[in-house]
Amino acid sequence: MKVTLQGLADHLTFMAKGDSGHWITLDADESLHGFNAGTRPMELVLEALGGCTAMDVLSILRKKRMNFDRFTMDIEAERASEHPKVFTKIHMVYKFWGNELSEKAIARAIELSETKYCSVNAMLSSTAEITSEYLLNP
Structure with missing residues (x-):
């Protein structure tokens, strides 16, 4: 790469x-000395985490033929106060909308992404406590 x-x-x-x-x-x-016209690098790291795990989760759910109407994710993080100011805590909220949602399938897809497939999660978990939750039809 x-x-x-x-x-x-x-x-x-x-x-x-x-x-x-x-x-x-x-x-x-x-x-x-920037133009304030683009993403900050640390924002991009969180966006990469969200993209990585969301792609995993939705791919797994599609393989299980689970239909949903909409999906969003919110991610909040805390950083160390001293340089290099790494992330110390990250919380992800997966949000699903639809009538045919299986909590068991969603929980398993998230678990697989967070523990096996998402390489961004694997890297960040060495410095940050990463937690998550999911909401159905919030």
Whole structure:
């Protein structure tokens, strides 16, 4: 896997592209010489965690032929007060809407993602306590 970053002038603004060929913007606040026009790196880490586990969970549920109308996720995190300010606590809330939802299947899919499949979760769990819950038709 390879990622390329291109900086914009003398600002803390970068365009990044990975093997997939898609560009994203990483940026800092204007007070830190950014343009405030992109995602902060630590936000991106949480977004990666959410994307990783959501893709696992929904893929597992589709294989089980579970139908749902909608899915969202909320993730909140706490960081260490001292540098490097790693995440120390992360809480994920999986939200499912639909009439044919199986709590057992959802719980198992989340467990499999968090303990076996999601590599982002595996990396972050070395520094952060990661907890989760799910809500059906919230």
